[in-house]
Amino acid sequence: MQETIFSLLDVERVYTLGATGWFHRETRQLKALDGVRLELKRGDTLALVGESGSGKSTLIRLMLGLEPASDGRVLYGQHDLAHLDAEARKRFAREVAFIYQNARGSMNPRMRIADILAEPIRLHRLCEEQAIPARVEALIARVGLPAGLLQRFPGELSGGQVRRIAIARALAAEPTVIMADESVAGLDVSVQAQVLNLLRDLCRESGITLVFITHDLGVASYLCEKIAVLYLGRIVEQGPTHDILSAPRHPYTKALLQAFPRFDAPLCASLKGEIPSPVNLPKGCRFAGRCAQVQPACLEVDPPLTLLTPERQVACLFPVVNPC
Amino acid sequence: MNQVSVLAQNIPVESSAEAPLLEVRDFSLRRKKATVLDRITLSLNPGETLGLIGESGAGKSTLAMALIGLLRAPEVEIEGSLRFRGTELTALKEADFRRLRGNKIGLIFQDATAALNPCFTVGKQIAEPLRRHLGLSASACRARAVELMQSVGIPEPRLRLDAYPHELSGGMQQRVMIAIALACNPELLLADEPTSALDVTIQAQIMELILDRVRALNSSAIFVLHDLALGAQVCDRIAVMYAGQIVEEGPSECVLNAPLHPYTQGLKSCVVELGMPTLTPIPGQIPPLDAMPNGCRFAPRCPKAQAICGEQRPEAHTRDERQVACWFID
Ligand SMILES: Nc1ncnc2c1ncn2[C@@H]1O[C@H](COP(=O)(O)OP(=O)(O)O)[C@@H](O)[C@H]1O
Ligand SMILES: Nc1ncnc2c1ncn2[C@@H]1O[C@H](COP(=O)(O)OP(=O)(O)O)[C@@H](O)[C@H]1O
Ligand code: SF4
Ligand code: SF4
Ligand SMILES: [Mg+2]
Ligand SMILES: [Mg+2]
Numbered sequence: 213m214q215e216t217i218f219s220l221l222d223v224e225r226v227y228t229l230g231a232t233g234w235f236h237r238e239t240r241q242l243k244a245l246d247g248v249r250l251e252l253k254r255g256d257t258l259a260l261v262g263e264s265g266s267g268k269s270t271l272i273r274l275m276l277g278l279e280p281a282s283d284g285r286v287l288y289g290q291h292d293l294a295h296l297d298a299e300a301r302k303r304f305a306r307e308v309a310f311i312y313q314n315a316r317g318s319m320n321p322r323m324r325i326a327d328i329l330a331e332p333i334r335l336h337r338l339c340e341e342q343a344i345p346a347r348v349e350a351l352i353a354r355v356g357l358p359a360g361l362l363q364r365f366p367g368e369l370s371g372g373q374v375r376r377i378a379i380a381r382a383l384a385a386e387p388t389v390i391m392a393d394e395s396v397a398g399l400d401v402s403v404q405a406q407v408l409n410l411l412r413d414l415c416r417e418s419g420i421t422l423v424f425i426t427h428d429l430g431v432a433s434y435l436c437e438k439i440a441v442l443y444l445g446r447i448v449e450q451g452p453t454h455d456i457l458s459a460p461r462h463p464y465t466k467a468l469l470q471a472f473p474r475f476d477a478p479l480c481a482s483l484k485g486e487i488p489s490p491v492n493l494p495k496g497c498r499f500a501g502r503c504a505q506v507q508p509a510c511l512e513v514d515p516p517l518t519l520l521t522p523e524r525q526v527a528c529l530f531p532v533v534n535p536c
Numbered sequence: 537m538n539q540v541s542v543l544a545q546n547i548p549v550e551s552s553a554e555a556p557l558l559e560v561r562d563f564s565l566r567r568k569k570a571t572v573l574d575r576i577t578l579s580l581n582p583g584e585t586l587g588l589i590g591e592s593g594a595g596k597s598t599l600a601m602a603l604i605g606l607l608r609a610p611e612v613e614i615e616g617s618l619r620f621r622g623t624e625l626t627a628l629k630e631a632d633f634r635r636l637r638g639n640k641i642g643l644i645f646q647d648a649t650a651a652l653n654p655c656f657t658v659g660k661q662i663a664e665p666l667r668r669h670l671g672l673s674a675s676a677c678r679a680r681a682v683e684l685m686q687s688v689g690i691p692e693p694r695l696r697l698d699a700y701p702h703e704l705s706g707g708m709q710q711r712v713m714i715a716i717a718l719a720c721n722p723e724l725l726l727a728d729e730p731t732s733a734l735d736v737t738i739q740a741q742i743m744e745l746i747l748d749r750v751r752a753l754n755s756s757a758i759f760v761l762h763d764l765a766l767g768a769q770v771c772d773r774i775a776v777m778y779a780g781q782i783v784e785e786g787p788s789e790c791v792l793n794a795p796l797h798p799y800t801q802g803l804k805s806c807v808v809e810l811g812m813p814t815l816t817p818i819p820g821q822i823p824p825l826d827a828m829p830n831g832c833r834f835a836p837r838c839p840k841a842q843a844i845c846g847e848q849r850p851e852a853h854t855r856d857e858r859q860v861a862c863w864f865i866d
Contacts, residue, residue, distance in 0.1 A: 263735040370821065398732075400591040400762065405806035405817035427735055430808030434815065457810050471740040473765035474809065475792060479747070481740040486707055 216289070217389060217421055218252035218275055223284035225270050225445075229491070243490050244270040246445040248284070249517060254388070257415055257422040259432035259453070261468065262442035265487045268425045269313070271442070272391050275423065276310055277301075306336045309387035313394045313425075315378035319366040325352070325377055326362040332384040347384075355380040355410055372403035379410065390414075391423040396431060408434055429472045433457055441465045444490050444498040447517055451524035461520060461531040463503050497529065505530060555622065557582045557724060557756050558603075563616035565595075565602055570825035572598050574780045575616065577852070577859075580773075582723070585750065585757045587771035587788065589764060589803070593822045594777040596760045600726050603758075604641055605633035620724070639669040642717030642755075644746070646729035648709035652701040658685075658712050659697035665719045684715040688745055707738040711745070718749050725750055725757040732762060743770055764807050768792045776800045779822050779833040786858025796860045798838045832863070840864055 225245040245267050252258060260268045273279045274286055277293040286293045288308075291300055312318035319328055329348045333339060339347055349359050355376040366374060375395060382390055395411075396404045412435055415422050426432050432439055433453050440450040441464060449462035460466040470482035485502050494500060496511040503510065510529055517527040556579040565573040573595050580586050588596040601607040603618060605625065618625040620641070628636075637643070645651045653661060662684055663677035672680060678697065685693035688711040701709055710730065717725060727746065731739035747770060750757045761767045767774055768788055775785040776799065784797040795801045802818035820837040829835050835845040844863055852859040 263737055372821075401764070401803060401806040401808075402591055402818045402821075405808070405815040408808065409815055409817065428808070429736075430810055430812070433810050434808045434812060454811065468737065469810075471736040472810070473736070473739075473763050473769055475765050475768045477769075479740060479743055479766075479769040481737075481744040483737040484741075486705055486738065 214253040214255060216251055217254055217256075218250070219285075219287040220248050220250040220271075220275070221285045221287070223248040223271075223274060223281045223286060225267075225274060225279065226282040240491050243493060244445055245274070245281075246490075246493065247516075248445070248447055250440065250447065250450075252389075252421065252423065254421055255419050256438060257436040258424070258438045258440060259436035260423065260425045260440050260442060261427065261429060261432050263468075263487045264427070265444075265490075266442040267445040267490075268442055269393055270445075272310075272393055272423065272425060276308065276391060277304065302336075306385045307387050308389045308391065309382035309385060311378050311382045311390065311392040311395050313397075315374045315395070316366055316371075318378065319374070319381075321365060321367055323365070324362065325364055325366070325369070328366070328377065329362075329381055329384055332381060336385050338385065351380045351384055352377075354383065354414075356406070370403075371399060372406060375399065375403075375407050376410065379407070379414075383414070387420070389421040389423070393425045394427070395424070397427070404431075411435060429457065429469060441468070444487065444493065446498060446527060447525075448499065448527045449525065450517075451521075455524060461524070461526045462499075462528050463505055463532055464499050466532050467502075467504070497527075499528075505532075556580055557584075557621060558758075559617070559619040560603075561617045561619075563602070563618055564614070565598060565607065566613040566615075567825075571828070572612075572780050572825060573602070576782055578775060578782065578785065580724075580756050580758065582756055583751075583754050584773060585747070585759065585771045587767040587774045588758065588760045588777055589762070589767055589774060590777035590799075591803075591822055592762075593779075595780040596777055597728055598780075599777075600728050600758065600760055604637050604643060604726060605630070606637075635669070638665045638716075639720045640723050642720070642722035642725045644710075644713050644717045644725065644727040644730045646732050648706065648713045649701065651713055652709060654701055657698050657700055658704070661701075662712065662715050662719060665716060669720045680719070681715075684719055685712075687749065688712075688715045688718070689741070690715070707734055707742065710734065710738075710742055714742070714746060714749070718753070721753050721755075723753075723755050725755055727757060728760040729762065730759070731766075739766070764792055764803060765809070776803070779828060780825075781833060781861065782852075782859070783834065783861050784858060785852075786856070790856065790858055796855060796858070796865045797862050798840050799834050802837075802839075832861075 223245055227242040227244055229240045229242055248271060262268055274281055280294055288304060296304060326348055329351050330344050333344055333347055352359055352362060357373060357376055396407050414420055424435055437453055439453045439456050440447050443464050449465045456465060460469055467482040470480045483502055496513055497515055500506045500510045507530060513529060515527045515529045517525045520526050558580040560576050560578040563573060563576045564571060576599060590596060614626055659681050662681040666672045666677045666680055681697060682693045685696060690696055690708060690711050731742050759771060771788045774788040774791040775782050778799050784791055784800045791800060795804055805816040808815060818837055823829060831847045832845040832850050835841045850861045850863045852861045855865060
């Protein structure tokens with residue numbers, strides 16, 4: 213049995229929104245995450261997918277301990293992230309690395325690449341000061357870039373190079389878990405393919421546990437063995453990537469899959485409307501307003517995430533039988 | 537406002553069936569001696585959709601901007617010909633271009649937030665081309681704006697008419713931009729990465745909408761796309777651009793399903809399809825404009841390059857229904 217690294221137990225994250233009008237001084241509650249249950253084992257590669265606004269980034273911020281859960285618990289190993297002591301917090305920061313969505317924006321434009329990569333090594337005191345340059349050179353080689361770039365500034369690098377540097381920086385502290393938010397979005401396919409191969413090799417060679425947010429199901433299928441589909445703050449389906457993509461059981465997953473552009477199928481606007489705001493969640497199923505197979509019962513009952521098979525979970529009262 | 541919807545009227549295309557709507561011939565564009573577009577040749581028939589694909593920096597947006605006269609001499613140096621319904625665009629005065637732009641040629645950009653004016657209501661912005669090009673009265677403009685908003689799937693258009701862009705979601709802003717682009721029933725629609733910033737679900741809605749409207753008006757469209765599979769879904773023809781040149785052009789099912797040019801083949805093998813076992817990236821990157829290779833511009837990255845490729849530029853060969861610029865097509 214693999215060791216469990218992260219457990220999310222009925223995690224909720226509520227944001228309080230300010231007053232909207234002159235006379236309406238009351239505040240509103242936005243439930244960005246609502247009853248999320250998730251278990252991550254060592255060596256897992258998990259893709260979080262779902263439309264923007266479904267709660268993916270919020271979930272990752274909670275798992276990184278950057279924000280507290282409003283309710284429920286986020287456990288790292290046996291420890292509640294909300295109650296880590298200083299020692300455990302330091303270890304967590306070294307073991308769990310994050311690659312930001314905006315790689316360029318996450319780097320100080322006035323720092324040379326060499327110093328950007330040396331920073332985490334110094335911070336975690338991973339080696340003697342004189343050993344740092346060699347370590348930095350090994351890092352940049354590991355992401356397939358020439359050592360000549362070390363003396364440059366982030367502004368002098370291309371989009372693809374900056375993403376690689378962001379990956380190298382995440383690797384600097386030799387983490388066991390990497391979390392990444394849309395790390396290949398907006399790249400040309402040629403550069404995206406290079407970065408995806410790099411990430412895949414890293415995970416395979418070093419057994420790194422990966423949590424990867426993407427809106428691209430192709431990217432998810434290439435990098436990750438598992439997928440969790442989020443909708444309005446809830447995981448609505450999760451399981452092995454191959455099973456989910458070949459036979460989606462949640463109508464939302466099926467619709468996402470149909471909307472994904474492919475060479476061998478016509479354009480398909482499978483989903484009407486847009487994801488609503490999580491401010492006023494409906495009483496029944498949160499997907500009912502857009503679901504192609506909604507039934508009267510769906511407006512009354514909020515379907516919990518239930519086991520279909522030991523590996524596969526779905527939150528739907530009437531799971532899809534004929535997938536595509 | 538009369539009862540018959542203006543949208544329902546079919547605007548006949550003046551040119552005869554065999555005359556292309558748009559003809560680009562040996563068109564080159566230089567910025568400070570750097571050749572950004574190099575002898576582009578293309579033609580588009582009425583009712584056809586064309587996709588421009590290729591890595592960023594290939595010159596796709598530059599070509600689109602030149603087509604609508606937003607890039608002209610003396611800002612850039614231009615050579616060759618751009619003909620729209622038989623009219624030579626490169627010779628057109630700015631005032632005449634203004635009559636064309638937003639009227640016979642509609643525009644959709646990637647970033648609706650940047651393209652829409654934050655200070656004016658959505659209704660005002662949709663009404664602007666109606667007033668300017670069609671000379672409609674204020675009340676007729678409003679009525680037509682409501683109709684247009686309805687046609688692009690904006691719910692409760694009457695209420696949204698007075699909304700400002702920031703009050704709408706990204707998808708809704710994109711719909712507003714489509715309404716503006718289609719306001720005067722254009723014969724040609726230019727859409728530069730219209731859905732790159734949107735979720736796939738909204739992308740499919742917007743693309744379906746654009747195609748639907750384009751077909752209803754019997755217009756032609758040029759899409760700049762970075763998603764090859766989307767290109768296969770929405771375009772009749774595909775032109776693959778590399779470093780300012782068109783390297784392969786033809787019916788989309790040929791170009792994308794059985795690419796002949798090594799660059800198109802390389803692009804295709806970078807696309808992540810579902811359940812794909814491996815990706816083979818194209819090594820290297822597009823050379824900078826001031827250091828373009830003499831022969832084939834793709835030679836430094838091409839797995840099939842031979843000595844001649846470094847010396848002579850390959851001319852476009854015709855194969856079946858497509859044009860391929862490569863010395864060695866198998
Ligand atoms: N700091 C915040 N304050 C208020 N609302 C927020 C905040 N962060 C996220 N949200 C809201 O929470 C929901 C989920 O957002 P997010 O986690 O960013 O989704 P995703 O990453 O899937 O696009 C959205 O409705 C978003 O507007
Ligand atoms: N305003 C500009 N000034 C100078 N060079 C530019 C400008 N806009 C684009 N370029 C250059 O022209 C070439 C083509 O760019 P562009 O048409 O934007 O390509 P694409 O749309 O295919 O990504 C690139 O080398 C780019 O750097
Ligand atoms: S519970 Fe009902 S509305 Fe919700 S996803 Fe399932 S079928 Fe659709
Ligand atoms: S001409 Fe030569 S270098 Fe250019 S694409 Fe063809 S084989 Fe490759
Ligand atoms: Mg996000
Ligand atoms: Mg562009």
